[in-house]
Amino acid sequence: MPEEIYLVVRWAVVPAHAEEEPPREVRNGCLWLAENALPLSSLTDSRVVLDVQYRLSFKLARSPAAAET
Known part of the structure; x- marks a missing residue:
């Protein structure tokens, strides 16, 4: 599935x-x-930006992404 999303x-x-x-x-x-x-x-809406930032803090496997990523 992640490969399909990537493509x-x-x-x-x-x-x-x-x-x-x-x-x-x-x-x-x-x-x-x-x-x-x-x-x-x-992306001019700060709520949207915060939501995107939150979602990017997780990998596709739903585990936390590295803090320095």
């Missing part, structure tokens, strides 16, 4: 792909991401 995000963040249809192997993940991602402008 979707890796494909989705490339600006050159903006006008392309996602490849079959990442299509469902890209659709989910498009429907569930917040717009970048939401």
Whole structure:
């Protein structure tokens, strides 16, 4: 599962792909991401930033990330 997430995000963040249809192997993940991602402008809300910071403090396995990461 983490590998699938990595592939979707890796494909989705490339600006050159903006006008392309996602490849079959990442299509469902890209659709989910498009429907569930917040717009970048939401980072002006401190509550959103704190939530992102909190979520980044954990690994995908739900254990705490290293403090210096």
